[in-house]
Amino acid sequence: MKKFIFAAMFLASALLAQNASADTLTFAGSLTLNWTVYTQEFSNKLESTKTNYNGKTTNLSTNVVRTYTSAYKSSPFNNASFLDLLSNSFRTTFPPGSKLATDGSGVYVVDRTGTNIILAAPTNILNITVSGYIASGASSTVSNFYPTGISLKSNGSSSGFAFFSATYNDSLLQTSDGTTTQFTFTGLASFGEKSTTMVFSGGYFNGITDNLVAISGTQSQNFSILNGAGTGTLRGRPATFKGSIVAGITSEPFP
Numbered sequence: 001m002k003k004f005i006f007a008a009m010f011l012a013s014a015l016l017a018q019n020a021s022a023d024t025l026t027f028a029g030s031l032t033l034n035w036t037v038y039t040q041e042f043s044n045k046l047e048s049t050k051t052n053y054n055g056k057t058t059n060l061s062t063n064v065v066r067t068y069t070s071a072y073k074s075s076p077f078n079n080a081s082f083l084d085l086l087s088n089s090f091r092t093t094f095p096p097g098s099k100l101a102t103d104g105s106g107v108y109v110v111d112r113t114g115t116n117i118i119l120a121a122p123t124n125i126l127n128i129t130v131s132g133y134i135a136s137g138a139s140s141t142v143s144n145f146y147p148t149g150i151s152l153k154s155n156g157s158s159s160g161f162a163f164f165s166a167t168y169n170d171s172l173l174q175t176s177d178g179t180t181t182q183f184t185f186t187g188l189a190s191f192g193e194k195s196t197t198m199v200f201s202g203g204y205f206n207g208i209t210d211n212l213v214a215i216s217g218t219q220s221q222n223f224s225i226l227n228g229a230g231t232g233t234l235r236g237r238p239a240t241f242k243g244s245i246v247a248g249i250t251s252e253p254f255p
Contacts, residue, residue: 187228
């Protein structure tokens with residue numbers, strides 16, 4: 001089910017990539033962070049000391065009462081916050097209108113069009129893993145191989161859950177403000193996919209498709225909603241995170 005839909009999506013991405021620059025995204029979707037970050041403002045801070053005495057002069061007791069307080073601060077962490085973090089980590093600035101995008105496997109900073117990549121964080125800085133897929137759905141796939149080309153038709157839908165983990169670590173970089181950020185954010189993601197018919201044709205030789213001559217159909221719509229939490233340091237300060245990540249990829253009909 002799900003793997004057949006992914007197979008069709010993968011083939012579409014691979015074929016279209018032949019005509020795409022390494023600095024562009026063919027299939028790009030929105031990415032929205034809605035987190036709350038908690039940081040400890042102070043812990044066991046001495047607020048007051050009071051001394052009193054009991055008893056007679058010959059049998060005097062002294063009582064010392066100290067009052068301590070602790071407090072934390074919560075603040076929003078959203079797309080603008082993450083863009084600012086990336087800007088600090090990579091000692092760069094992004095042009096007006098820059099935003100976060102995803103192709104389903106990575107996170108990018110793109111220009112206002114949503115397709116031109118400005119920054120693709122390497123996996124040693126931002127590493128994302130998704131595992132433990134649990135899915136249900138249905139799909140049908142028809143593949144035709146012939147001497148002069150290949151055609152593939154697929155349609156179906158699926159939905160389910162998976163475990164998501166994202167690790168951010170810029171400790172090896174020389175950041176703009178000199179601080180470092182290291183945290184891991186994990187949670188359970190729900191996803192949905194809907195794929196309609198796609199047709200590809202071109203030369204086919206020894207399992208390799210080349211000489212692409214026609215692409216038609218409609219790519220899938222994908223979304224995922226992650227609710228999770230994490231902990232680590234944010235610009236040098238211990239921090240705990242909670243919130244959601246919403247991703248969506250919608251491709252228009254082509255060619």
